[in-house]
Amino acid sequence: MEEQIPLASRKEQILRAVVSDYTVTGIPVGSQLLAAKYFVALSSATIRNELADLVGTGYLQQPHTSAGRIPTDRGYRYFVDFLMDQEAPPPNIRRAAKQEFERAPHHLEGILELSAMVLAQITENVSLVTAPQANESRIKHIDLVSLDPQSVLVILVLEGNLLRQEVLPLPRPVSQDDLSRMASLLNQEVRGATGDDLRARLDRLAPQELEQRYIVERIAESIRRYDSQRQTAVLHDGVRNLFRQPEFLDVSRLEELLELLEEGAQLSAALQQVAFEKDVEVIIGRENPSTELRECSLVLTTYRMSERARGTIGVIGSTRMRYGQVVARVRLVSQLTSEALERLAS
Amino acid sequence: MEEQIPLASRKEQILRAVVSDYTVTGIPVGSQLLAAKYFVALSSATIRNELADLVGTGYLQQPHTSAGRIPTDRGYRYFVDFLMDQEAPPPNIRRAAKQEFERAPHHLEGILELSAMVLAQITENVSLVTAPQANESRIKHIDLVSLDPQSVLVILVLEGNLLRQEVLPLPRPVSQDDLSRMASLLNQEVRGATGDDLRARLDRLAPQELEQRYIVERIAESIRRYDSQRQTAVLHDGVRNLFRQPEFLDVSRLEELLELLEEGAQLSAALQQVAFEKDVEVIIGRENPSTELRECSLVLTTYRMSERARGTIGVIGSTRMRYGQVVARVRLVSQLTSEALERLAS
DNA sequence: TTCTGGCACTCCAGGCAGTGGAGTGCTAAA
DNA sequence: TTTAGCACTCCACTGCCTGGAGTGCCAGAA
Numbered sequence: 001m002e003e004q005i006p007l008a009s010r011k012e013q014i015l016r017a018v019v020s021d022y023t024v025t026g027i028p029v030g031s032q033l034l035a036a037k038y039f040v041a042l043s044s045a046t047i048r049n050e051l052a053d054l055v056g057t058g059y060l061q062q063p064h065t066s067a068g069r070i071p072t073d074r075g076y077r078y079f080v081d082f083l084m085d086q087e088a089p090p091p092n093i094r095r096a097a098k099q100e101f102e103r104a105p106h107h108l109e110g111i112l113e114l115s116a117m118v119l120a121q122i123t124e125n126v127s128l129v130t131a132p133q134a135n136e137s138r139i140k141h142i143d144l145v146s147l148d149p150q151s152v153l154v155i156l157v158l159e160g161n162l163l164r165q166e167v168l169p170l171p172r173p174v175s176q177d178d179l180s181r182m183a184s185l186l187n188q189e190v191r192g193a194t195g196d197d198l199r200a201r202l203d204r205l206a207p208q209e210l211e212q213r214y215i216v217e218r219i220a221e222s223i224r225r226y227d228s229q230r231q232t233a234v235l236h237d238g239v240r241n242l243f244r245q246p247e248f249l250d251v252s253r254l255e256e257l258l259e260l261l262e263e264g265a266q267l268s269a270a271l272q273q274v275a276f277e278k279d280v281e282v283i284i285g286r287e288n289p290s291t292e293l294r295e296c297s298l299v300l301t302t303y304r305m306s307e308r309a310r311g312t313i314g315v316i317g318s319t320r321m322r323y324g325q326v327v328a329r330v331r332l333v334s335q336l337t338s339e340a341l342e343r344l345a346s
Numbered sequence: 347m348e349e350q351i352p353l354a355s356r357k358e359q360i361l362r363a364v365v366s367d368y369t370v371t372g373i374p375v376g377s378q379l380l381a382a383k384y385f386v387a388l389s390s391a392t393i394r395n396e397l398a399d400l401v402g403t404g405y406l407q408q409p410h411t412s413a414g415r416i417p418t419d420r421g422y423r424y425f426v427d428f429l430m431d432q433e434a435p436p437p438n439i440r441r442a443a444k445q446e447f448e449r450a451p452h453h454l455e456g457i458l459e460l461s462a463m464v465l466a467q468i469t470e471n472v473s474l475v476t477a478p479q480a481n482e483s484r485i486k487h488i489d490l491v492s493l494d495p496q497s498v499l500v501i502l503v504l505e506g507n508l509l510r511q512e513v514l515p516l517p518r519p520v521s522q523d524d525l526s527r528m529a530s531l532l533n534q535e536v537r538g539a540t541g542d543d544l545r546a547r548l549d550r551l552a553p554q555e556l557e558q559r560y561i562v563e564r565i566a567e568s569i570r571r572y573d574s575q576r577q578t579a580v581l582h583d584g585v586r587n588l589f590r591q592p593e594f595l596d597v598s599r600l601e602e603l604l605e606l607l608e609e610g611a612q613l614s615a616a617l618q619q620v621a622f623e624k625d626v627e628v629i630i631g632r633e634n635p636s637t638e639l640r641e642c643s644l645v646l647t648t649y650r651m652s653e654r655a656r657g658t659i660g661v662i663g664s665t666r667m668r669y670g671q672v673v674a675r676v677r678l679v680s681q682l683t684s685e686a687l688e689r690l691a692s
Numbered sequence: 693t694t695c696t697g698g699c700a701c702t703c704c705a706g707g708c709a710g711t712g713g714a715g716t717g718c719t720a721a722a
Numbered sequence: 723t724t725t726a727g728c729a730c731t732c733c734a735c736t737g738c739c740t741g742g743a744g745t746g747c748c749a750g751a752a
Contacts, residue, residue: 028715030714030715030716031715031716032714032715042724042725043724043725043726044715044725045717045724045725045726045727046723046724046725048715048716048717049717049723049724051716052716052717062715062716063733064731064732064733065715065716065717065730065731065732065733066713066714066715066716066730066731066732066733067714067715067716067732067733068714068715068716106499106511106512106513107511107513140491141489141491141499143487143489143501145486145487145503147507153452153487153503153507155489155501155503155509157491157499157501161493161499161511161513163501163509163511165452165453165507165509166452167452167453167507180530184526239585239604239608240601240604240605240608243597243598243600243601243604248597249597251589251594251595251597251600252589254589254597254600255586255589258585258586258589259586262585262586374744376743376744376745377744377745378743378744388695388696389695389696389697390696390744391695391696391697391698391746391747392694392695392696394744394745394746394747395694395695395746397745398745398746408744408745409704410702410703410704411701411702411703411704411744411745411746412701412702412703412704412742412743412744412745413703413704413743413744413745414743414744414745693752694751694752695750695751695752696749696750696751696752697748697749697750697751698747698748698749698750699746699747699748700745700746700747701744701745701746701747702743702744702745702746703742703743703744703745704741704742704743704744705740705741705742705743706739706740706741707738707739707740707741708737708738708739708740709736709737709738709739710735710736710737710738711734711735711736711737712733712734712735712736713732713733713734713735714731714732714733714734715730715731715732715733716729716730716731716732717728717729717730717731718727718728718729718730719726719727719728719729720725720726720727721724721725721726721727722723722724722725722726
């Protein structure tokens with residue numbers, strides 16, 4: 001990351017105007033337009049001089065000689081770091097989002113899906129949400145349901161009221177009554193345990209009964225499998241928003257992005273790296289480690305479910321996005337998500 | 347549906363050749379190509395005469411005067427009804443699909459997602475799957491987990507090992523022990539009940555305890571809400587397959603279809619209408635009730651979960667698709683899905 | 693009657709040139 | 723330091739042309 005030398009005030013104003021106008025219209029911004037719309041006191045020639053400087057220092061670029069200017073990644077970066085006004089979401093949007101969350105389901109997955117939906121809607125971009133990371137799932141409750149004498153449905157309630165199920169064949173027939181007894185025994189013992197805890201306490205938990213040992217082993221395995229799956233899953237919503245944007249008229253760009261979304265693993269890696277301390281993080285174009293994302297920007301932040309458990313939420317879109325608006329709205333949804341999830345934690 | 351008058355045999359052969367070639371290459375088929383590739387014994391002039399007839403009777407059309415022929419919806423229909431060979435999926439595809447299903451999860455949703463994924467992959471189109479319809483969900487098991495003294499997590503296991511959860515506030519504190527007792531009581535009573543059953547038997551089930559009555563009421567409501575939601579949900583997968591097809595180079599067509607997919611309700615209506623008796627149903631272009639789908643074909647069939655419960659599974663894509671191949675593969679996945687689900691039923 | 697070779701015709705895709713306009717850089721004067 | 727003026731560049735758009743693919747039709751062959 002190279003150091004940013006502050007620009008002279010007027011250059012800043014011009015950069016801001018170019019970015020603001022371009023992010024809204026998508027048309028390269030010329031000196032005459034700037035003079036007429038943003039700098040009535042100045043002539044277009046003066047502005048041309050400044051624009052030429054800004055191109056020289058790498059904040060702006062020209063698609064071709066006789067076109068207006070558009071921001072470079074560096075220009076966006078400067079804008080985001082120093083010039084951007086966070087546009088507080090208008091009251092109707094705020095209200096609508098809140099209302100959606102009032103009717104939120106009482107479980108993790110439902111809330112995350114809702115967040116993805118709302119975020120996509122109010123930012124008019126593609127939203128991304130990961131499940132809470134950085135901690136292992138803890139068991140809240142176990143239930144054993146007999147499907148037939150030789151197989152049992154194991155239901156795990158994890159933190160966040162997350163349900164997980166697994167069908168296990170049994171080495172020998174066990175009745176529902178026995179299963180129920182086993183379940184209530186386990187419930188007393190394992191509340192709050194992680195997959196690793198279970199495995200460690202295996203001998204203490206069930207030295208006697210073969211079935212019980214077997215079931216506990218499989219539960220431990222299931223939780224750990226789930227935890228590792230969860231690391232890579234990235235929810236998304238709002239692909240249809242991309243079609244409205246001229247930069248995605250080129251189908252190959254759309255395809256690239258869609259593959260990334262349906263694939264997920266690469267994105268996941270990018271999202272992991274969002275620092276928890278930071279407020280909202282903006283990653284612009286080529287700043288992105290992955291080359292597929294060189295023309296995309298990410299606006300990311302974290303939400304919290306509990307002291308330890310945090311996840312990433314944000315937006316992916318063209319580098320030409322209304323950063324001020326998007327940042328504020330990502331923050332809004334992150335906050336609503338946190339509130340909904342903290343209500344779950346217990 | 348107008349009546350189909352059988353075509354003379356040679357016309358049929360030519361129609362078949364046009365459809366076969368066009369569905370693979372996407373290039374309008376000319377008389378010379380046909381003569382060289384499919385009808386060595388005939389001259390291109392002869393074929394031209396037949397082609398002109400087929401255009402006259404509405405089976406083929408010309409994009410413009412000096413182009414080759416492409417099938418009309420009617421041409422595809424005739425092909426599908428009378429000419430199509432079902433191309434049995436090659437052994438490696440068959441095997442790969444089977445393998446995927448061997449590792450299928452043991453619950454309805456997971457299996458349906460898997461079906462959508464596999465079907466999209468092997469047909470290289472967008473797959474559609476609805477949950478089983480035409481019956482109300484039946485309760486298999488109930489569990490009550492105390493979250494805090496004043497709220498309870500209700501877990502329902504429905505047919506197909508489908509989990510449903512609901513958090514209920516309690517009018518007054520109830521301990522986990524009481525909840526467990528209540529749950530085991532309910533389990534004995536309600537196994538196999540539908541939402542309506544519960545409501546009908548409410549007084550018999552729980553005349554005494556306020557909490558129990560309240561919980562049973564909410565369970566009944568939850569199941570019925572779920573049943574009605576389920577009617578409209580349509581899973582889909584494989585949107586990225588569309589990008590490879592030249593007909594979707596036009597972004598607006600993609601957008602239309604994607605909106606339909608993310609919206610879901612309209613599609614749902616179309617899928618409901620698939621007759622259970624029929625084998626595989628093919629709906630071509632304008633045959634479709636919805637105008638958004640006038641350039642799309644659907645290949646649909648049903649899968650069965652149990653005697654009463656069936657769902658719809660199939661593919662949506664451009665009218666130019668390889669019907670013979672797609673039909674056979676939809677049938678394959680439908681069968682694998684049925685097998686996986688019937689293993690669940692108990 | 694059916695098929696076929698021949699031929700004139702149609703239409704599209706792609707290349708090419710011309711044009712108007714938007715926007716620029718530079719220079720000289722205010 | 724700003725600005726008016728001007729020559730210049732480049733793109734987007736249009737019209738034109740051309741080669742080629744494919745056609746329809748007709749007259750003669752089978």
